[in-house]
Amino acid sequence: MNISKLKSRVLREVGTVARCIQSISDIKYREINLQRGQFIFLTRICEHPGINLIELSHVLKVDKTTTTKAIQKLTEEDYVTRTRDQADKRMWHLYPTEKALAMYPCIIAEENRNIDVCFQGFSAEEQEIAYNLLLRMGENIEQDWRALKAARPE
Structure with a gap:
């Protein structure tokens, strides 16, 4: 059997870093009822109040179904509110709640801590x-x- 060789291990290393950060974040955010990966949706909504589902999906490079599920859970946990667009009634704009805005500095602090750890040396x-x-x-x-x-x- 002839096993092909990778041209570069860079993407595997990027994946390893991403999975480690994801795992660390999931453990840390569990206590505030943020489930797997929801913090990335929450930070972008805090940074772009009024963003719609399609724009958010494009920013995060995920499909609309994934975004919709995350937003439903964030809404249930009182992190996000949805407001219908006046011109296009099919579109919803997403806004952080006070609870989300209160958590945002903690999430960014954790993100900065991960940056510091990754860039040690x-x-x-x-x-x-x-x-x-x-x-x-x-x-x-x-x-x-x-x-x-x-x-x-x-």
């Missing part, structure tokens, strides 16, 4: 290089993601 220049390289990778893969989404509408 890195110079400011190395951090900037890592950011710029990942940004370029994200831009490249987003083109592929958009093409796939266009070919397979939800």
Whole structure:
């Protein structure tokens, strides 16, 4: 059996970092009733009050079904309110509640702690290089993601 070799392990390492952060965050946020990955939805809503489901899905690169489920749970836990768009009654705008705004600094503090841990021993220049390289990778893969989404509408 001929086993193919990876051209690079970079994406596997990115995945490992992402899963570790996800796992740490899930444990830390469980006590405030934020379930798996909901904090990413909550932070974006706090940062972009009035964002709609479609925009939020695009920002986070997830499908509308995933966004809808997360928003339902965040609404049930009183972290998010939905307001119907006046012009397009099918569209809902999402707003953080006072409870969400109170939790936002804690979530950002945890995100900053993860950043500090990940970048231990890195110079400011190395951090900037890592950011710029990942940004370029994200831009490249987003083109592929958009093409796939266009070919397979939800």
